[in-house]
Each structure stands twice: as structure tokens, then as C-alpha cells.
Amino acid sequence: MSSRTEPEPGLVPVPARPEGEYRQLINVAYRLLGSLAEAEDAVQEAFARWYAMSDRQQEAIESPGAWLTTVVGRICLDVLGSARARRERYVGEWVPEPLPDSREWATGRPGDSGADPADRIALDESVDMAFLVVLESMTPAERVAFILHDVFRYAFTEVATIVGRTPAACRQLASSARRRVGAARPPEPPTGLQARVIKDFKQAWETQDIAALVGLLNPDATMVADGGGLVGAALRPIVGAGEIARYIVGIGDQVPGMKLLVRSVNGRPGLVAQRGGATVTVAAFGLAGDRITHIWAVRNPEKLQPWAAPEDTAVRDR
Structure with missing residues (x-):
């Protein structure tokens, strides 16, 4: 997460420009939601809230990256809370949105310019389709606690501010989610x-x-x-x-x-x-x-x- 650079003596502090956090935020949001479109919406909403604040309000925030992650996490938690009802209305089966590897596509693909959010997501085991499907079986709080702690290594004290529970409760949520993953995923072949x-x-x-x-x-x-x-x-x-x-x-x-x-x-x-x-x-x-x-x-x-x-x-x- 980013940290604020102290201004030189005598200079007026300039509000941070946190666009550099975009890659981290889109990675968090996609894993939380399983939808690239919804992840991008969540991140854009977080930035909209940031830029809706006054310069003074922005200057008071020590770490814009941490602030944005908290906002994105809370937005995703709200989205997940309504997802079950939306999935019940979905025609047929719902599968998480698949992600390409842009290196396999020649120049000319829209994402090759770097503007496509899919190009900003790290393709590791935490976006494996089988993993994302297991995440769908979790409660919203379990999913958020597990992803933020086990995948992105946020402390439970930080997770607690997003989920709205105690650090001890978040630890239990992540532990429950971890058991779900272990039970549902066989060892992966080479x-x-x-x-x-x-x-x-x-x-x-x-x-x-x-x-x-x-x-x-x-x-x-x-x-x-x-x-x-x-x-x-x-x-x-x-x-x-x-x-x-x-x-x-x-x-x-x-x-x-x-x-x-x-x-x-x-x-x-x-x-x-x-x-x-x-x-x-x-x-x-x-x-x-x-x-x-x-x-x-x-x-x-x-x-x-x-x-x-x-x-x-x-x-x-x-």
C-alpha cells in the first residue's frame, strides 16, 4: 500500500494521487466478486469517493492505498450480500468470469494497451476457476476475510475494519473458509x-x-x-x-x-x-x-x- 511523501519545508502539501493503487485494487475486487465488470465498478466507485473529498480531507488520510482498499472491500461486501438474490434470478448456472492471459494474444487486442482491467490481474492460483467456484460457496464475510488475509496478507485488525467484526471473529471466518477450500480442492496436477x-x-x-x-x-x-x-x-x-x-x-x-x-x-x-x-x-x-x-x-x-x-x-x- 502507498504511503504519503512528506512535503519539503515551506511547501503546501499536495494531495496524493493514488492511481498507482489501481492494479492492487482490481486484483482484490476480482477475487472478491468473481466478475471483472463488477470489480471494475467497485474500484471506480472507490476512486469516485476519493475524488469527491476536499484536498484537506485527502491530506488527512495517511495511506490512500489503505483507505481505498477499505472502501473497495466494503463495496464488495455489499455486492456479495446482494449476489445470492441476483444469482437466483440468473438464467441457468452462474460461473465466475474467465480471464485471459494477454501474452497469448497478438497486438490489436483491446487490452494490449494496458487499459483492459484483465491485463492488470495476476494470474496465480487464487484466480484459478476451481478456486473461484469454491469461494462462491462462502458467506460474504468469510470470503472477504479469507481473500484479504490469506491471499493478500492483510492483518486481521485491518480486515476487521472492513468486515465490521472483531479481529478474533475475522480469524475464525478465514479459518472456516480455509477448511472449505481444503475440502473442495484436490491436489493440482503439474x-x-x-x-x-x-x-x-x-x-x-x-x-x-x-x-x-x-x-x-x-x-x-x-x-x-x-x-x-x-x-x-x-x-x-x-x-x-x-x-x-x-x-x-x-x-x-x-x-x-x-x-x-x-x-x-x-x-x-x-x-x-x-x-x-x-x-x-x-x-x-x-x-x-x-x-x-x-x-x-x-x-x-x-x-x-x-x-x-x-x-x-x-x-x-x-
């Missing part, structure tokens, strides 16, 4: 193995090889599709290797001309489906050993805006 499995899955999908697809899936694998009511998508999870394989092959029959690309999705190997130069689906995967246990397929176009790159500008497929 990245090289993940990449090989996803590449094999892509090939089996392209050749419509149901037997090969089934062989790459756990028998009780689950596939969740998020269309948001804006595009066609399964409204309920698809369970079972055979059911998923047949559904996948059916998509190929219904969408001729679809091209599959192996791309990083939230920092892990995933698949991007493009048609006519537009990204229509982004799929993230959860694995146990060399078998796929979960597929999260995002088709809602509102969640695919960071992926809006023409097919011919994408880096050569691996």
Missing part, C-alpha cells in the same frame, strides 16, 4: 500434465471421438455451462463422462465452422471456441490426476468481452 490432457481433449472434440472424450473424463465428471439466458446453454449441470461427451459432440454438430484454441484461462490450460472470428465459448477445467473432473463453459457474451479478439490476431495455436 501444469504440463494439465496442458497435455486439455490438448488431447481438444483433439477428441474436433474428431468427435466419444470414446476418447470419455477416457479423458472422470466417470462422475460435471460440466456447467453459463449462457446467462443470452445464448443457448445447458440450464443444469451435466453429470457423467458419457453424458458430457455426447453433449460436447452435439455442440460440434450444431455449430459448424467452430475453431478450438488451447489458451490460458485464469492461469490454467483451457479451451477457447471461436466462430467467424468471434469468441463464443471459454472453457476452464478442473483435473484430478490425468482425468478431467469439472468443466466450466462460459458462453454469456457479457462475460467474454476481454476475449474479444479476431481469430486471425490470436497467437498461433499450441
Whole structure:
């Protein structure tokens, strides 16, 4: 977090310009909300509150970064509090918004200028899709306490000012959340193995090889599709290797001309489906050993805006 520079003797102090905190704030907000659009809104609201203050009020704040983090945390807590009701009205299944790795896209992608918030998010294990899905099962207070303490290493005394509970209570919230994560996430296989499995899955999908697809899936694998009511998508999870394989092959029959690309999705190997130069689906995967246990397929176009790159500008497929 930033700290204020003391003015030289005889000079009038100049209010801090905290724009340098943007990257940290967008990283915090995305992990708290699982939505890039909502994270950006939360951060912009925090900056709006900062600049609505007078110079004197700003000068009285010792650490603008800490102040902004507190405001963003409270905004996110409010958003999470209303999220359950909004998710109940959501058409079909809700999946966190997938993030691209801008290094895999050639110049010309909107985010290449650095203006795209997706380019400012560190793609580590705390944005892995499986991790974000577990976060969705937590209470808002659990999620905020866990993310701020365990991921960003804020002290519980700082977390307490955001959550509105005692430091001891925040410690308990983070501990409960930690147990949820440990119980829900199996040991992650090496990245090289993940990449090989996803590449094999892509090939089996392209050749419509149901037997090969089934062989790459756990028998009780689950596939969740998020269309948001804006595009066609399964409204309920698809369970079972055979059911998923047949559904996948059916998509190929219904969408001729679809091209599959192996791309990083939230920092892990995933698949991007493009048609006519537009990204229509982004799929993230959860694995146990060399078998796929979960597929999260995002088709809602509102969640695919960071992926809006023409097919011919994408880096050569691996």
C-alpha cells in the first residue's frame, strides 16, 4: 500500500494521487466478486469517493492505498450480500468470469494497451476457476476475510475494519473458509500434465471421438455451462463422462465452422471456441490426476468481452 511523501519545508502539501493503487485494487475486487465488470465498478466507485473529498480531507488520510482498499472491500461486501438474490434470478448456472492471459494474444487486442482491467490481474492460483467456484460457496464475510488475509496478507485488525467484526471473529471466518477450500480442492496436477490432457481433449472434440472424450473424463465428471439466458446453454449441470461427451459432440454438430484454441484461462490450460472470428465459448477445467473432473463453459457474451479478439490476431495455436 502507498504511503504519503512528506512535503519539503515551506511547501503546501499536495494531495496524493493514488492511481498507482489501481492494479492492487482490481486484483482484490476480482477475487472478491468473481466478475471483472463488477470489480471494475467497485474500484471506480472507490476512486469516485476519493475524488469527491476536499484536498484537506485527502491530506488527512495517511495511506490512500489503505483507505481505498477499505472502501473497495466494503463495496464488495455489499455486492456479495446482494449476489445470492441476483444469482437466483440468473438464467441457468452462474460461473465466475474467465480471464485471459494477454501474452497469448497478438497486438490489436483491446487490452494490449494496458487499459483492459484483465491485463492488470495476476494470474496465480487464487484466480484459478476451481478456486473461484469454491469461494462462491462462502458467506460474504468469510470470503472477504479469507481473500484479504490469506491471499493478500492483510492483518486481521485491518480486515476487521472492513468486515465490521472483531479481529478474533475475522480469524475464525478465514479459518472456516480455509477448511472449505481444503475440502473442495484436490491436489493440482503439474501444469504440463494439465496442458497435455486439455490438448488431447481438444483433439477428441474436433474428431468427435466419444470414446476418447470419455477416457479423458472422470466417470462422475460435471460440466456447467453459463449462457446467462443470452445464448443457448445447458440450464443444469451435466453429470457423467458419457453424458458430457455426447453433449460436447452435439455442440460440434450444431455449430459448424467452430475453431478450438488451447489458451490460458485464469492461469490454467483451457479451451477457447471461436466462430467467424468471434469468441463464443471459454472453457476452464478442473483435473484430478490425468482425468478431467469439472468443466466450466462460459458462453454469456457479457462475460467474454476481454476475449474479444479476431481469430486471425490470436497467437498461433499450441
